[in-house]
Amino acid sequence: MDLDGASSPTVSTGVQEIPGRSTQRGAFYQFTQQNLPACKPVLTPAAIIATFLLMGLIFIPIGLVTLRASNSVVEIVDRYDMDCIPEEYRNNKVAYIKDDLISKNCSRFLKVLKPMKAPIYIYYQLDNYYQNHRRYVKSRSDLQLLHGLGYNDTSSCKPLESSHNLPVVPCGLIAWSLFNDTYKFSRGPSELKVNRKNIAWKSDRDHKFGKHVYPFNFQNGTLIGGGKLDPSIPLGDQEDLIVWMRTAALPSFRKLYGRIEEDLDVDDVIVVHLKNNYNTYSFGGKKKLVLSTSSWLGGKNDFLGVANLFVGAFCIFISIIFLLLHMKNPRPYGDMAYLSWNRKNIAS
Structure with a gap:
């Protein structure tokens, strides 16, 4: 099999010749092969806790504002x-x-x-x-x-x-x-x-x-x-x-x-x-x-405000639980010992 012949459009297998694959690296090829640049966030414990805490701090004020608007309706x-x-x-x-x-x-x-x-x-x-x-x-x-x-x-x-x-x-x-x-x-x-x-x-x-x-x-x-x-x-x-x-x-x-x-x-x-x-x-x-x-939100309806308050309180509750678990059992970031094939060594 000749690997140095660049002019040959086929690859010899000794039994049958099949067309060689294109080496073009265009946008379509990168898209189909999932090689395009993408944001890949690293979900560290600190990032997850901060995200849930931030969501709670956003949803709770929205819930309070919408609930106040609903209560202003007579x-x-x-x-x-x-x-x-x-x-x-x-x-x-x-x-x-x-x-x-x-x-x-x-x-x-x-x-x-x-x-x-x-x-x-x-x-x-x-x-x-x-x-x-x-x-x-x-x-x-x-x-x-x-x-x-x-x-x-x-x-x-x-x-x-x-x-x-x-x-x-x-x-x-x-x-x-x-x-x-x-x-x-x-x-x-x-x-x-x-x-x-x-x-x-x-x-x-x-x-x-x-x-x-x-x-x-x-x-x-x-x-x-x-x-x-x-x-x-x-x-x-x-x-x-x-x-x-x-x-x-x-x-x-x-x-x-x-x-x-x-x-x-x-x-x-x-x-x-x-x-x-x-x-x-x-x-x-x-x-x-x-x-x-009526108010700027429409008629009287407490559902939207209560739902926002519930989601915000739930997010803060989850962030506190994750924080306590992380403080109790901290895990170093990038520790190879926690990979599935290395867990037996840890147990032994």
Whole structure:
């Protein structure tokens, strides 16, 4: 075998000649052979302890800041579904909610315990309501919401795609079960105006619901689900429907109803005149009214702050454990005696 012949493109094996391997050391070759320069940190005990300690010192202040932002949000939560039923119907709530001849008017009194700066967001909260059910989520037609009667394939809306042999716009279970409780607010003799504009996502209003699509044959069947829609207003302007049709991922959820754009002071008493129309009694659901302010982080949610505090405290705890273990059993860096093939010698 001739190793000095540089001009020969092959390597002789005595039995068979195979092409010689390229000796190029380009970037692609270095990448495939993992020869590119890279940062290879040496994980010494001191570096690991310092890293965990630094992570703890970073996460704990972040957790304290986010938790303080969440605690600065003022909320008033009032469950009204049980108290707004007359005494004589407490044992048969479903019959009460289905009887259109019975008045559904109800008044609630909410006391403001802390100052609430405008805007004050109004939410309705539903519990034990599974909007994430597969059949429920699929029961809609996004193309019909955008194009109206011009789109005829509404098979995904079954069993609520038509009524009296006429198509329904909007079709499907989600629209059919539209929330229809209403709220009015007053403070003393004056009414608090509720701004119900721009409560839905702008992307939904502009791109998912047609500005020239109007409700048609909606809630005209024998079984009425929830609220009705004004047939003279296009779907793109009916923001209650748009908010409702963005389905929730969890069985307890809040949806925006409107905004009060006046400050509320301590000890103010807010009178809520509501209509208890929506049927949550058939499936054991709960209804709550929520008034809430907001912070730079959004609404009230302690999870992010608690999670950061937990991670920070855990990192500091681990760094202390590692430090104690290192002080008890120090190991010299680079000691060859600790290699696996030398451990027998150490044991002997």
